[in-house]
Amino acid sequence: MRKSYAIISLFLLLSVLFPGCGGDKPEVFRAGVIGENEFDPEVWGKVFPLQYESWLKTEEPKPSDLSMYRRGWDKDKIVYDKLSEMPYLALLFNGWGFGVEYNEPRGHHYAVIDQIDIDPSRTKPGGVCLACKNPMHKSLTEKNGMNYLTASFDSALKMMPEKIQKLGPSCIDCHKPSDMGMRINKTHLENGLKVLGKNEFTRQEQRMLACAQCHITYFVPRNPDKTVAGDVTLPWTGAKWGSISIEGIIKDLLTDTKRIEWKQKITGFDMPFIRHPEFELFTKGSTHFNAGLSCPDCHMPYRRSGSYKISVHDVTSPVKQDFVACAQCHTDKADWLRKQVFTTQERTASMQNRAGYAVATVAKLFEMVNENQAKGKKIDQGLYAKAKDAYMQGYLRLNFISAENSMGFHNPTETARILSDSTAFANKAEAMLRQALTSAGVSVPEKINLELGKYLTNRGIHKRNFVPGQEFKDPYGTQDYFTPKDVKGL
Ligand code: HEC
Ligand code: HEC
Ligand code: HEC
Ligand code: HEC
Numbered sequence: 001m002r003k004s005y006a007i008i009s010l011f012l013l014l015s016v017l018f019p020g021c022g023g024d025k026p027e028v029f030r031a032g033v034i035g036e037n038e039f040d041p042e043v044w045g046k047v048f049p050l051q052y053e054s055w056l057k058t059e060e061p062k063p064s065d066l067s068m069y070r071r072g073w074d075k076d077k078i079v080y081d082k083l084s085e086m087p088y089l090a091l092l093f094n095g096w097g098f099g100v101e102y103n104e105p106r107g108h109h110y111a112v113i114d115q116i117d118i119d120p121s122r123t124k125p126g127g128v129c130l131a132c133k134n135p136m137h138k139s140l141t142e143k144n145g146m147n148y149l150t151a152s153f154d155s156a157l158k159m160m161p162e163k164i165q166k167l168g169p170s171c172i173d174c175h176k177p178s179d180m181g182m183r184i185n186k187t188h189l190e191n192g193l194k195v196l197g198k199n200e201f202t203r204q205e206q207r208m209l210a211c212a213q214c215h216i217t218y219f220v221p222r223n224p225d226k227t228v229a230g231d232v233t234l235p236w237t238g239a240k241w242g243s244i245s246i247e248g249i250i251k252d253l254l255t256d257t258k259r260i261e262w263k264q265k266i267t268g269f270d271m272p273f274i275r276h277p278e279f280e281l282f283t284k285g286s287t288h289f290n291a292g293l294s295c296p297d298c299h300m301p302y303r304r305s306g307s308y309k310i311s312v313h314d315v316t317s318p319v320k321q322d323f324v325a326c327a328q329c330h331t332d333k334a335d336w337l338r339k340q341v342f343t344t345q346e347r348t349a350s351m352q353n354r355a356g357y358a359v360a361t362v363a364k365l366f367e368m369v370n371e372n373q374a375k376g377k378k379i380d381q382g383l384y385a386k387a388k389d390a391y392m393q394g395y396l397r398l399n400f401i402s403a404e405n406s407m408g409f410h411n412p413t414e415t416a417r418i419l420s421d422s423t424a425f426a427n428k429a430e431a432m433l434r435q436a437l438t439s440a441g442v443s444v445p446e447k448i449n450l451e452l453g454k455y456l457t458n459r460g461i462h463k464r465n466f467v468p469g470q471e472f473k474d475p476y477g478t479q480d481y482f483t484p485k486d487v488k489g490l
Pocket of ligand 3: 044045048051052055171172173175180203207210296300309312
């Protein structure tokens with residue numbers, strides 16, 4: 001480890017001595033000119049063939065069995081089902097698209113293709129769904145406004161030239177064609193950065209913003225009848241750069257009905273939703289963020305290609321690239337790094353099991369309370385309201401971490417904090433609901449059967465079912481005490 005620290009210190013010293021250089025920047029090889037509004041990566045590829053070739057590789061499956069928690073579109077060609085991985089989510093998301101089909105992410109090539117393939121309940125909002133996928137989203141929103149945003153998903157795609165329709169993250173999203181410097185191509189992030197009050201960025205920060213265009217949480221603003229009311233928006237009210245907290249996000253999401261996107265079937269509650277908050281979790285004081293890293297440092301390592309050094313554009317898990325990205329700072333062997341990553345992820349999986357099942361149990365108790373109310377039992381409304389508040393706090397924290405794609409690695413201590421708070425809120429809500437039921441003369445069983453099989457079977461047009469081998473079980477076995485097999489109902 002000594003040697004490793006020395007190298008890391010040298011890297012950090014170099015970044016201080018040469019601010020804005022972020023270490024060793026590859027020389028840009030250029031063989032032509034690209035138009036200001038060129039969407040077609042093939043045209044960019046004529047000028048930058050090495051990066052283009054690397055970018056095309058996001059289509060290819062990655063080596064199987066390297067990653068522990070981010071399997072999916074590997075050489076086994078299995079599309080992994082997040083609802084089988086985290087079965088409590090099937091119960092909690094029941095009532096809308098995410099409870100029907102919710103898959104592990106795969107390479108950028110598939111961003112739009114997967115939307116076309118997925119159960120149609122997931123793309124019901126229409127054009128607005130293309131915000132974090134297609135490079136033409138911004139220009140079509142500027143040109144056609146609500147006509148594009150609320151158009152059916154298919155009609156929205158047809159507003160683009162055929163060649164652009166199936167494009168995911170593309171050169172024009174991240175680069176200015178004039179000098180290949182970084183740019184952003186998403187109005188929601190421009191607005192989000194205004195909320196953060198930040199308008200000057202170092203090169204490292206710009207490299208991170210390229211990814212923050214999509215790897216952030218947002219909501220699709222809704223009218224009271226839940227139809228789409230505008231382009232996606234970031235729930236960052238009150239946040240600062242480097243401190244977008246889960247507490248702030250929850251506060252923002254619970255402020256008004258525009259943020260209410262769906263009705264949770266089991267509780268009957270109107271709910272907001274949290275999506276892939278990689279940027280938010282990473283920048284909330286993680287060790288690597290504090291050390292000045294940005295996403296491409298781990299996800300787009302430099303690699304030699306002939307006589308040139310390029311940033312790998314085949315963006316994927318560093319675990320599936322055998323930790324080459326980490327080696328520029330950590331001289332430790334890949335085995336050591338793998339062990340660090342997996343240990344962090346296993347601890348997260350254990351804590352997430354605890355939170356997930358605690359929140360799901362409360363949802364089931366609300367179902368019981370609502371049924372008893374409908375039968376005329378008098379439930380203490382003050383207690384009910386308090387339990388609902390605690391439930392929302394627990395649920396949204398679980399939603400945040402389960403939607404984040406690193407299984408804790410991006411920020412292990414913050415992840416642990418959020419999950420333990422989630423469990424604590426859920427336990428509090430459970431106690432209040434048990435009291436409310438008991439006072440109303442309803443006897444509550446010690447074990448609440450979650451009936452997970454009911455929510456996991458025969459889902460959507462693809463008739464998805466629970467796949468036992470994909471489940472993220474508690475690696476320490478502790479969860480079996482809280483939710484043994486018969487309680488899970490699987
Ligand atoms: C325009 C939106 C967009 C941008 C910009 C973007 N991503 Fe993605 N990313 C996605 C989507 C969408 C997926 C999932 C695609 C799918 O599953 O079909 C994804 C998937 C991924 C994956 C999983 C790949 C795999 O092999 O499983 C990684 C890792 C990733 N992105 C990292 C990054 C990094 C790092 C950046 C910045 C350099 C970035 N992304 C920029 C939208 C984006
Ligand atoms: C210090 C290195 C590091 C940094 C910096 C980093 N990541 Fe990651 N990221 C990882 C590791 C390790 C994983 C876990 C991969 C696995 O388990 O296979 C991961 C997982 C992911 C995944 C899921 C990958 C998959 O295959 O599904 C996405 C998406 C992602 N990161 C995006 C980002 C974004 C966006 C940023 C910046 C805000 C970022 N990462 C910063 C190391 C890093
Ligand atoms: C998701 C964002 C993203 C997309 C999409 C993307 N790039 Fe990049 N690209 C980057 C980042 C980040 C760097 C590193 C920039 C830096 O360090 O200043 C980079 C660097 C480059 C460089 C500079 C040399 C190097 O390799 O570091 C070239 C040239 C380049 N990209 C070309 C392309 C081309 C061509 C495409 C489309 C086929 C493309 N990029 C798509 C993010 C992206
Ligand atoms: C650009 C340099 C850089 C890269 C790339 C990098 N790291 Fe680090 N890493 C650091 C620094 C700096 C620290 C903090 C060292 C310290 O103070 O202990 C650190 C700390 C760590 C720690 C201890 C974390 C903690 O929270 O205590 C682990 C584990 C780790 N890195 C794993 C990885 C893995 C895995 C990758 C690749 C996916 C990676 N790092 C990529 C610079 C880097």
